Amino acid sequence: MHFPHVTIAVPDWVGAFCASWSSGFATVQARAAFVVALSQQNVSHETGGPFAAAVFDPLEGHLIAPGVNLVVPSSCSAAHAEIVALMVAQQIMGTHDLGAAGLPALELVSSTEPCAMCLGAVPWSGVRGLVCCARGTDAEAIGMDEGEKPPGWIVALENRGIRVMRDVCRVEAAAVLQGYVAGGGLIYNGRCG
Amino acid sequence: MHFPHVTIAVPDWVGAFCASWSSGFATVQARAAFVVALSQQNVSHETGGPFAAAVFDPLEGHLIAPGVNLVVPSSCSAAHAEIVALMVAQQIMGTHDLGAAGLPALELVSSTEPCAMCLGAVPWSGVRGLVCCARGTDAEAIGMDEGEKPPGWIVALENRGIRVMRDVCRVEAAAVLQGYVAGGGLIYNGRCG
Numbered sequence: 001m002h003f004p005h006v007t008i009a010v011p012d013w014v015g016a017f018c019a020s021w022s023s024g025f026a027t028v029q030a031r032a033a034f035v036v037a038l039s040q041q042n043v044s045h046e047t048g049g050p051f052a053a054a055v056f057d058p059l060e061g062h063l064i065a066p067g068v069n070l071v072v073p074s075s076c077s078a079a080h081a082e083i084v085a086l087m088v089a090q091q092i093m094g095t096h097d098l099g100a101a102g103l104p105a106l107e108l109v110s111s112t113e114p115c116a117m118c119l120g121a122v123p124w125s126g127v128r129g130l131v132c133c134a135r136g137t138d139a140e141a142i143g144m145d146e147g148e149k150p151p152g153w154i155v156a157l158e159n160r161g162i163r164v165m166r167d168v169c170r171v172e173a174a175a176v177l178q179g180y181v182a183g184g185g186l187i188y189n190g191r192c193g
Numbered sequence: 194m195h196f197p198h199v200t201i202a203v204p205d206w207v208g209a210f211c212a213s214w215s216s217g218f219a220t221v222q223a224r225a226a227f228v229v230a231l232s233q234q235n236v237s238h239e240t241g242g243p244f245a246a247a248v249f250d251p252l253e254g255h256l257i258a259p260g261v262n263l264v265v266p267s268s269c270s271a272a273h274a275e276i277v278a279l280m281v282a283q284q285i286m287g288t289h290d291l292g293a294a295g296l297p298a299l300e301l302v303s304s305t306e307p308c309a310m311c312l313g314a315v316p317w318s319g320v321r322g323l324v325c326c327a328r329g330t331d332a333e334a335i336g337m338d339e340g341e342k343p344p345g346w347i348v349a350l351e352n353r354g355i356r357v358m359r360d361v362c363r364v365e366a367a368a369v370l371q372g373y374v375a376g377g378g379l380i381y382n383g384r385c386g
Contacts, residue, residue: 001208003258006280009198018194065196077289077317078276087199087269096270096381117317120310120340124270147313148349150341188289 008079008087011047014038014066026061031109032133032169034063039081039111040176042068043185050180053081053110055089055098055127064106065089072188082110082118086125099126107131111173112139113166116147122162129163133173141174142181201272201280204240207231207259219254224302225326225361227256232274232304233369235261236378243373246274246303248282248291248320257299258282265381275303275311279318292319300324304366305332306359309340315355322356326366334367335374 017038025031031054038052049069056063067085071077085108090096098106107129113136114122122130136146150156154164181187210231218224224247231245242262249256260278264270278301283289291299300322306329307315315323329339343349347357374380 001211003203003208003281004284005200005202006284007198007200010196015194015196071289071317075283075287075289076280077283077291077319078271078280078314079289083271087271088196090268090270091197091199094268096264096268096272098270115313115317116343117310117313120308120313121271123338123340124264124308124310126270145316147316148343148346150309150343153341156341 006076008070008074008076008084010066010068010084010088011045013041013045013047014068017041018063018066024061025056025063028058028131028165028168031056031058031107032131033172035109035111036133036169036173036176038066038068039173040179043176043180043183048073049188050176050185051081051111053085053108055085056107056109057104058107058129059104065092072186078117080115080118082108082114083121086121086127090125097126099128105129109133111176112136113146115145116149119149119153122157123160128161129165130157131165131168133167133169134177135166135170138170138174138177142177143187199269201263201267201269201277203259203261203277203281204238206234206238206240207261210234211256211259217254218249218256221251221324221358221361224249224251224300225324226365228302228304229326229362229366229369231259231261232366233372236369236373236376241266242381243369243378244274244304246278246301248278249300249302250297251300251322252297258285265379271310273308273311275301275307276314279314279320283318290319292321298322302326304369305329306339309342312342312346315350316353321354322358323350324358324361326360326362327370328359328363331363331367331370335370336380
């Protein structure tokens with residue numbers, strides 16, 4: 001028996017978009033602005049849902065790896081932006097543990113608060129910080145399902161040494177979500193029974 | 194800028210193992226026994242952690258897609274057995290939604306209760322059933338970290354129309370976990386701060 005390989009790759013336009021980004025990544029606001037713009041680009045290019053994420057080295061102000069939502073085009077329900085960004089970053093670093101000795105403390109920035117799956121993925125990834133732009137409630141407001149998150153998830157991440165920041169560029173990030181649904185974007189996570 | 198593709202693929206031995214399985218998949222016990230045996234094979238072949246999963250068509254008694262833990266060899270912290278099995282199944286079916294119209298009601302069998310990430314992944318996948326062999330506490334007993342699961346996760350899945358069964362072949366599945374650690378297997382998910 002043979003089983004297919006699964007390939008996850010950011011769309012071709014992502015590299016050019018990253019190269020064209022001139023505002024740098026020195027501040028958390030700049031990193032969040034990039035990720036929100038990336039989420040808008042994913043909508044404009046019609047390459048997935050209205051979500052983006054990226055892994056950064058915040059101290060050096062470097063982008064390590066971007067991610068966009070690829071659920072529908074990749075036929076992969078796990079291909080949320082956060083999972084994609086973490087996978088690409090780990091591929092680049094050559095390790096499953098972005099917190100391994102010798103690596104800088106890396107940060108995951110997400111255009112919308114991670115869903116239950118992505119929240120569960122954060123501690124396994126080795127990132128030392130999580131920055132969220134829109135809230136989960138902003139995604140739910142357009143009909144997206146965030147899943148069942150454990151109460152106290154912020155404290156739980158902090159207790160694992162993962163610093164959490166919320167609401168960075170929230171208004172801009174929520175506007176991308178609203179624009180997606182206003183433009184007739186597919187709400188693909190709506191299965192509830 | 195260019196970002197690498199990420200490829201997730203079950204090891205070569207998996208196809209031959211599946212082809213050699215002669216007990217069928219007609220009962221939930223048979224499906225669980227297969228998944229537990231697959232988890233043992235992943236340890237024996239040293240191709241990842243002591244976990245396996247598979248997607249089945251339970252009514253027809255067909256295997257759709259196997260998955261094994263590939264975290265360390267794939268440099269991918271999300272490559273838990275359940276995520277791998279779901280990814281491969283969705284690739285085979287050509288859709289991110291295994292619960293789409295026209296598809297049979299599919300079941301995910303996991304050799305150990307899903308961690309917080311994999312639990313969050315289940316509703317997005319479209320499977321209509323989840324069968325667990327070992328408990329999360331059996332994994333924690335060998336030092337594995339299961340993450341923060343929402344209380345009442347079983348009821349939450351059932352409310353989404355996903356039937357949950359636990360403790361099928363639990364003793365056999367827990368023995369694989371114990372054998373892994375007794376054999377000096379790496380506990381790779383132990384980052385806690």
